[in-house]
Amino acid sequence: MSDIRVRFAPSPTGYVHIGSLRTALYNYLFAKGQGGKYILRIEDTDRSRYVEGAIENLIESMEWAGVTHDEGVFIEDDKIVQKGDYGPYVQSERLDIYNEYIEKLIEKGHAYYCFCTKERIDKIREEQKSQGKIPRYDGFCRSIDIEEAKKxxxxxxxxxxxxxxxxAKDVKFHDIVRGDITINTRDMDDQVLMKSDGFPTYHFAVVVDDHLMEITHIVRGDEWLPSTPKHICLYEAFGWEPPKYVHLPTVLNKDKKKLSKRQGxxxxxxxxxxxxxxxxxxxxxxxxxxxxxxxxEIFTMDELIDEFSFDRVSKTGGVFDKDKLNWVNGQHIKELDSKIVTDLAIPYLKDANYITEEDVENRYDWIQKIVETVQESLSYMKEITDKVDIFFKDKMDPEDDKALEMIKGEQVPELLNAFKEELEGIDEVDEEFANSIFKVLKKKTGIKGKNLFMPVRVALSGQLHGPEMTNIILILGKQNILNRINYVENNIL
Structure with a gap:
């Protein structure tokens, strides 16, 4: 068997959809697991949909995700470059190649010139629809003599x-996920191979490119499944052996519909x-x-490469569940060193105006303590601004009726007063103070259990539940704690 060669061949039409990343990922996992090559090719023959900067965005997104290719289109020194022995890897740079191969099809009688206008084709299709037929080209120009066509x-x-x-020919092929598929040419169209602007259609270019680049497996979304018989016919017309096909299930939203921008x-x-x-x-x-x-359920990229196989790919669409993504991502965040998470968190904390560059330079350990305190509860990094807001507010009102009830307990004034006395006896809060304060307060007031812990938590954080109290005390420091206790005494009790 020849070496495995797969390709991801997107069109530069805008942002990179999450479904495109999954297609690229499956190509990548399969290639790496088989010791093969993964190629990135740009299919830009539809010039009307081309978006400036889309190629750069695509490559940057894939590199960020760790889905890196062996051949094709790269960015080096802010320039698009191509590497590999099968280039060009951008379709708009391959027009001479397509022209050469379209001539071969015409010479063999497998392709023909069509002079039908868009108006005529639209009219024919409307008539077919009204008669309950499948709308398709009626073959009006099939019989035009080649010499007449050239004139x-x-x-x-x-x-x-x-x-x-x-x-009336049965077109048969095997799909690794879907199994054996047969479609008769009666249900197909004499598809356009070369458009009037001189650019090839996707259907023609993809077959020529995949053959010349020696692609062994076509791994793509199942929206291309109906097009595959057309591609098989082209392979047969050229006398080429088709590659193996793998059509992936659609990425769906929770409503089992195709994932789209409208859902977020x-x-x-x-x-x-x-x-x-x-x-x-x-x-x-x-x-x-x-x-x-x-x-x-939690895998590194290397583990995914070892585990991945197409025989365990589903025939039905896979649901993209944001809650499950958050759980999986949260597991990866938990496993990171807290310094790495701190560095990831700093831009978000800056954007929220919680910290400054001066804080980063002079109080990094304090920032790291904040991040460590909430690291295990994070689903994604931007969420940190909500998780740590308790450390940056000027005052803390109880967040609900239960918290308010707890802070209004009859023992609370004595408890908070004792806490203030202990704070006033130190220069600054340290580990020893944070770890011992509740034992000291229990001994001093006789208050214990939740009547001791909960009112202090609500006074300092506004919440009945949350981060470790020792961490809250260390992060807030003496003056912030005093300010919050004074606020409770003056405005709530």
């Missing part, structure tokens, strides 16, 4: 080039911006449509 072209007539499908975040950049770890996003995405042969 009409020389005279300036606009034209396309279409594939001449064999009549769907771009890789959206998740990057919110501070999801690439390891967490990739780990979760791998599980959307594929199940490992184990109950394990």
């Amino acid at each position: 009409r072209i020389a005279a300036g007539e606009k034209y396309t080039i279409r594939l001449k499908l064999p009549a 975040d769907v771009a890789v950049g959206d998740f990057k911006e919110k501070g999801y770890l690439p390891e967490g996003l990739v780990n979760y995405l791998a599980l959307v449509g594929w199940s490992p042969d184990t109950t394990k």
Whole structure:
């Protein structure tokens, strides 16, 4: 068997959809697991949909996610470059190649010039729809003699080039996920191969490119499944052996509909911006449509490469569940060194105006203590601004009726007064003070259990539950604690 070669071949039409990342990921995992090559090719023949900067965004997103390619299009020194022995890897730079191969199809009688206008084709299709037929090209130009066609072209007539499908032929192929599939050419169209602007259609370019780049497996979304018989016909027309096909289930939302921008975040950049770890996003995405042969759910990229196989890819769509993503990403955050998490958190804390660059330079240990305090509860990094707001507010009102009830207990004035006395006897809060204060207060007041701990927690954080109290005391420091106790005494009790 020849070496495995797969490709991810997106169009530069905007942001990178989360479903595109999963397609790229499955290509990557398969190639790496088989010791093969993973290629990034840019399919930009539809010039009307081209978006400036989309190629750069695509490559940066893939590199951030760790789904890196061996050949194709790269960014070096802020420039797009191409590397590999099968280039160019950008379709718009391959027009001479397509022209060469379209001529071969015409010479063999497998393709023909079509002079039908858009108006005529639209009219035919409307008539077919009204008669309950499948709308498709009626073959009006199939019988035009090649010499006549060339004269009409020389005279300036606009034209396309279409594939001449064999009549009433069963087109058969095997899909690794879907199994054996048969479609008769009666249900297919003489598809356009070359458009009137001189650019190839996706269907023509993809077959030529995949053959010349020696792609062994086509791994793509199942929206391309209906197009595959057309591609098989092209391979047969050229006398080429088709690659193996793998059509992946669609990424769905919770309503079992195709994931789209209307339901919220769907771009890789959206998740990057919110501070999801690439390891967490990739780990979760791998599980959307594929199940490992184990109950394990948390994987590194190397572990995914070892485990991944197409025989465990589902035939049905995989649901993209944000809650499950958050859980998976949270597990990866928990495993990180707190210094790494602190560095990831700093930009979000700055944006919230909780810290300054001066704090980063002079009080890094204090910032790290804040991050360590909430690290285990984080689902993604941007969430940290909500988790740590208790440390940065000027005052803390009880967050609910139960917290208010607890802070209004009859023992609370004595308790808070004793706490203030202990604070006034020290220069600054340290580890020893934070670890021993509740024992001291218990001995001093006789108050114990939740009547001791809970009112102090509510006074300092406004909450009945939350981070470790020793950490809260250390992070707030003497003056902030005194300010919060004074606020409770003057405004709540």
